[in-house]
Amino acid sequence: MVNIAIACQGGGSHTAFTAGVLKRILKENEKKYDIIALSGTSGGAICALLTWYGLLTGGSDKAIKLLDSFWKDISANTLGDMLLNEWIVETSYIQDKILIPQVSPYDFPPFYQKYLRSLIEKQVDFEKINEFKNPKPELIIGAVDVLSGNLSVFKNSMVSSDVIMASAAIPTFFRAVPVDSSLFSWDEIPGNDSKRLIDFLKKNYSIDWLKTAKIEKIDDNKTIRASVEGNYLSISLNNEKNKANLKIDDGRIDEFIAETENGTLNIIKKSQYWDGLFSQNPPLRDFVDGVNVKPDEIWVIQINPEKIPKLPESVGAIRDRRNELAGNLSLYQELYFIEKVNEWIEKGLLKKGKYKRINVRFIKMLWELDVETKLDRNPKFIEDMMSYGEEQAGEFMKQLPSKPIKKEQFSNVIYK
Numbered sequence: 001m002v003n004i005a006i007a008c009q010g011g012g013s014h015t016a017f018t019a020g021v022l023k024r025i026l027k028e029n030e031k032k033y034d035i036i037a038l039s040g041t042s043g044g045a046i047c048a049l050l051t052w053y054g055l056l057t058g059g060s061d062k063a064i065k066l067l068d069s070f071w072k073d074i075s076a077n078t079l080g081d082m083l084l085n086e087w088i089v090e091t092s093y094i095q096d097k098i099l100i101p102q103v104s105p106y107d108f109p110p111f112y113q114k115y116l117r118s119l120i121e122k123q124v125d126f127e128k129i130n131e132f133k134n135p136k137p138e139l140i141i142g143a144v145d146v147l148s149g150n151l152s153v154f155k156n157s158m159v160s161s162d163v164i165m166a167s168a169a170i171p172t173f174f175r176a177v178p179v180d181s182s183l184f185s186w187d188e189i190p191g192n193d194s195k196r197l198i199d200f201l202k203k204n205y206s207i208d209w210l211k212t213a214k215i216e217k218i219d220d221n222k223t224i225r226a227s228v229e230g231n232y233l234s235i236s237l238n239n240e241k242n243k244a245n246l247k248i249d250d251g252r253i254d255e256f257i258a259e260t261e262n263g264t265l266n267i268i269k270k271s272q273y274w275d276g277l278f279s280q281n282p283p284l285r286d287f288v289d290g291v292n293v294k295p296d297e298i299w300v301i302q303i304n305p306e307k308i309p310k311l312p313e314s315v316g317a318i319r320d321r322r323n324e325l326a327g328n329l330s331l332y333q334e335l336y337f338i339e340k341v342n343e344w345i346e347k348g349l350l351k352k353g354k355y356k357r358i359n360v361r362f363i364k365m366l367w368e369l370d371v372e373t374k375l376d377r378n379p380k381f382i383e384d385m386m387s388y389g390e391e392q393a394g395e396f397m398k399q400l401p402s403k404p405i406k407k408e409q410f411s412n413v414i415y416k
Contacts (some may be wrong), residue, residue: 002296002297003033003034003036003293003295003298004036004292005291005295006039006048006051007284007300009040009041009042009300009302010046010168010169010351012376013375013385015042016364016381016383016385017303018043018044018047018303018331019389020386021392022051023393024393025299029131036136036295037287038051039287040140040165041142042139043281044282046070048139051063051067052139053129054066056232066124069323070120073122074116074382078355085377088167089375096210105174105175112174113357116232120161126159126161134292134405136293138155140291142167143274148271151280153283160179162178162180168275176272178271181268182266183200184196184266205252207238210226210228212228213228214228224236231337233247234246234247237258242265242276243256244258275284280330280331281330284339287358288337288338288358296358297358297361298361299360304331306326307367316372320374338358341355367388
C-alpha cells in the first residue's frame, strides 16, 4: 500500500470542488492507498478538517457525511438567505462598473464570521480532538501571523475552531482571528520541551545554530539561555512572571505571555492570524519533515488556475488574479522544496531513512469561472462544484497505475 498525503487549496465557494474530490477519493480508494496526512488553507482547511475528523471518528463514510452536511448547511437554503446571496453576488458584479465605498470588516459586527464558526463546530467536536494521540492520518493547517508576517502551521491537537477560522480569515471579509499557541513549559527546559522550544525558534526566527546549542537556565531559573560558538539568545521572565522576553544576539526581540495552569508555567504566543492563502497554500513541505509517517505521494487539489484565457481588466478580475498568483506562488515554493529534497536524495546528500523521494500529483479545477462566483452559495452551484470535483477525481484515479508503484521505482519528477 502506498502512503499518500492530500493537500487542499481554498477558494471560497469554489472549494466545494475540493469537497467533491475528497469524497470520490474516499469512495474509490479500495485500500490501494493509505491516507497518512491532510493539509489545507482557507476553505481547503475546512475540507481537510472534516475529512480528517471523519476518518478518525467513523471512517470514510463519516468523513463523506461531514463534507456533505457542511456544504449543505453553508448553501443558501432559505428564501431570505437566497435573496441575500443574490444581492452579494450581484453587488460583486456591479462594483467594477459603479463606485461603491469599500467597507472594512471592522466597520460592522462579525455576524457571518460567527455563523461560519457555528457551522464548523456543528460538525466537529473540538474537545474530542484533544483525545487524539499520534493520530493517523495527521492534520496540518496553514495561516499567517498578521503582525510578524511569520508563516504558521497548526498540527493535530493544536487545531481548534480558532485555528480553522484563522486559516479562513480573508482580510477583506473577515477580521483577523486571535489564536493562543502554547510554545513550551518553562519547567521542562532544559528537558522534555527543549525540542519544542528549538523547533519554534528555528521555524519562526531561522536560527540554525540551535541544533548544537547548549540550553540551560541561569539567573535563579528566571532566564533560559541557548549558546554555541559566539551565538546566543535568552528568554527571561519579568518579576511578575506573566511575561517572557526573547533577546537574540543579532538584536531581534519578542515578547510572550507566561501563564500558570495546574501549577505549570507555560509560555504562550498570542497572535492575530489571516487566511492561509498568504502563507502556504496549502502546506506541503511539512509532509516531508513534519509528520510521523512520510508520504510516498502527495496529491494536491488545486483551485487556483495556473493560466487564464484573457487579460484581467476590471478591478475585481485584477484583484482576483493577483490573489491567484500569490496563492500559487506559495504553492510552487513548497513544490520547489520537495523537488530539491528529491534531487539531494538522488545525489546522496541526505541521510537515508529520514528523507525519501516523493511523487506529487495534481487534481485541478479547470472550469473558467467569474471571480464573483467565489461568493455564490446558490445550492445548485455548490452541488455542481462538488459533482465536478467527484468527476475530476474519478478521472484522476483512472489514470493511476493499476498496481501501486514500488518505492524503488519512484522518480523525482513532479507530475502535473
